[in-house]
Amino acid sequence: MSQFLQQIVNGLSLGSIYALIALGYTMVYGIIRLINFAHGDIYMVGAFVGYFAFRAGLPLPLVFFLAMVVPALFGLTIEFFAYRPLRKRNAPRIAALITAIGMSLFLENLGILLFSPDPRPFPRVFTNEPIHFAGGVTISIPQILTLAFTSVLMISLTLFIRFTKTGKAMRAVSQDAEAAQLMGVNIDRIISITFVIGSALAGAAGVMVGILIPRIEPLMGIMPGLKAFVAAVIGGIGVIPGAMLGGMLMGMAETLVTAFISSTWRDAIAFGLLIVILLIKPSGIFGSSSRTKV
Amino acid sequence: MRKGEIVTLIGANGAGKSTILKTISGLLQPREGKVFLEGEEISALAPHQIVARGISQVPEGRRVFPELSVLENLVLGAYQRKGKEHLNELERVFELFPRLKERKNQPAGTLSGGEQQMLAIGRGLMARPRLLLLDEPSMGLAPLLVKEIFAIIREINAAGTTILLVEQNAHMALSIAQSGYVLETGEIVLSGSAAELVRNEEVRKAYLGL
Numbered sequence: 001m002s003q004f005l006q007q008i009v010n011g012l013s014l015g016s017i018y019a020l021i022a023l024g025y026t027m028v029y030g031i032i033r034l035i036n037f038a039h040g041d042i043y044m045v046g047a048f049v050g051y052f053a054f055r056a057g058l059p060l061p062l063v064f065f066l067a068m069v070v071p072a073l074f075g076l077t078i079e080f081f082a083y084r085p086l087r088k089r090n091a092p093r094i095a096a097l098i099t100a101i102g103m104s105l106f107l108e109n110l111g112i113l114l115f116s117p118d119p120r121p122f123p124r125v126f127t128n129e130p131i132h133f134a135g136g137v138t139i140s141i142p143q144i145l146t147l148a149f150t151s152v153l154m155i156s157l158t159l160f161i162r163f164t165k166t167g168k169a170m171r172a173v174s175q176d177a178e179a180a181q182l183m184g185v186n187i188d189r190i191i192s193i194t195f196v197i198g199s200a201l202a203g204a205a206g207v208m209v210g211i212l213i214p215r216i217e218p219l220m221g222i223m224p225g226l227k228a229f230v231a232a233v234i235g236g237i238g239v240i241p242g243a244m245l246g247g248m249l250m251g252m253a254e255t256l257v258t259a260f261i262s263s264t265w266r267d268a269i270a271f272g273l274l275i276v277i278l279l280i281k282p283s284g285i286f287g288s289s290s291r292t293k294v
Numbered sequence: 295m296r297k298g299e300i301v302t303l304i305g306a307n308g309a310g311k312s313t314i315l316k317t318i319s320g321l322l323q324p325r326e327g328k329v330f331l332e333g334e335e336i337s338a339l340a341p342h343q344i345v346a347r348g349i350s351q352v353p354e355g356r357r358v359f360p361e362l363s364v365l366e367n368l369v370l371g372a373y374q375r376k377g378k379e380h381l382n383e384l385e386r387v388f389e390l391f392p393r394l395k396e397r398k399n400q401p402a403g404t405l406s407g408g409e410q411q412m413l414a415i416g417r418g419l420m421a422r423p424r425l426l427l428l429d430e431p432s433m434g435l436a437p438l439l440v441k442e443i444f445a446i447i448r449e450i451n452a453a454g455t456t457i458l459l460v461e462q463n464a465h466m467a468l469s470i471a472q473s474g475y476v477l478e479t480g481e482i483v484l485s486g487s488a489a490e491l492v493r494n495e496e497v498r499k500a501y502l503g504l
Contacts, residue, residue: 165369165373168366168370171359171362171366172359175359175360175361176357176359178357180359180370181321181341182321182345182350182351182357183345183371183373183421184345184346185342185370186340
């Protein structure tokens with residue numbers, strides 16, 4: 001039993017990482033119907049910014065700040081130079097998708113060029129001394145930090161989307177972009193903001209993963225990016241609570257499978273989960289079935 | 295168009311009525327010709343800049359945001375207005391459409407067709423436009439509701455908003471408009487005061503079914 005509880009805690013902290021990345025996928029999809037395949041690499045950028053910031057001896061809050069701002073600028077720039085020109089020319093969606101894959105390869109190879117392909121140890125920021133809880137569950141300080149900061153980010157995002165003017169405009173654009181423009185919403189601005197928020201969340205996840213699993217490399221974004229995308233689809237792509245739940249489910253499933261079955265089944269379960277969900281509810285857990293407009 | 299009037303644009307399906315409205319609102323770029331608002335050319339502006347100049351459009355098919363509440367839909371209509379100055383407008387919209395006030399916390403997608411049309415018009419008014427573009431406000435509504443909606447359009451106009459009304463229901467449109475244009479396959483074939491158009495033989499045959 002305590003073993004099970006322990007794995008739940010581990011699953012939640014891994015799930016936090018997936019959920020934070022999945023949010024960026026789902027928000028961008030919700031606004032411009034694009035699967036931004038460069039998003040996993042934005043998370044890698046966050047991890048490297050965190051790495052250098054820690055090595056420079058910056059305090060933790062500043063590290064997180066930088067590791068969110070720099071990826072946000074990357075997201076903003078990629079949107080502006082790669083996706084926006086396509087949108088302005090009414091390019092088909094497949095062109096944007098291929099561009100996204102291109103941007104992903106670009107970031108990965110830029111990372112290899114600048115930082116070499118070798119993995120590097122992330123600076124140890126916290127003691128490894130775990131904290132013991134009743135029932136034999138232990139939680140490490142990095143895990144506590146991950147869970148706490150993820151909660152703060154998710155609650156802030158939810159409040160922002162729900163109550164601010166910009167949040168309402170984002171929801172309006174995702175439901176009917178043309179009608180939102182007729183309300184005076186500057187759609188380019190909303191798209192930029194969406195990329196900024198999504199990339200900042202991925203950047204935060206990058207630092208957290210560096211602290212949790214102290215090892216980073218330029219290609220570290222590929223697999224988590226893919227799994228976070230799957231998590232977003234499982235939760236219902238375009239739906240924000242769906243990405244949160246999907247990410248947590250994904251982290252939980254992986255951890256439990258590794259602990260109780262075998263770690264070789266870990267990736268199979270992630271994608272198996274996708275197949276099962278797509279068979280039962282193709283639009284994802286929170287997704288509404290196709291809203292075709294008359 | 296003259297200030298303070300209701301001008302109507304009538305014509306059959308595919309005549310280009312909605313295209314004209316979309317071009318005015320900046321959703322489409324004119325292939326030729328220019329759009330002017332009180333002497334200023336607005337053809338190349340983005341939709342949000344056109345809203346800022348006082349032109350609101352109530353699009354065809356209502357296009358309310360189905361998953362947002364009635365209140366959120368209305369607040370979005372006042373997207374470009376600062377602070378709390380939209381609250382007066384909200385009061386006015388609720389006076390025009392008391393039904394919306396009763397349902398203000400309901401998702402817009404759960405409203406009936408007539409209520410959605412009221413919401414779409416109310417949402418357009420929230421920006422306090424100088425010129426309101428209405429695209430087929432009678433579409434898909436029961437005759438009694440159409441009468442109600444048109445009475446409200448007249449009321450909005452009486453309060454000082456200039457209106458460009460696109461309608462297939464030429465009879466209703468000409469009954470409240472001061473002047474009108476008849477559009478056929480993208481070209482204006484007739485124009486004049488509403489009274490002249492109602493008397494015009496061709497209009498009577500083609501659009502009024504008389």
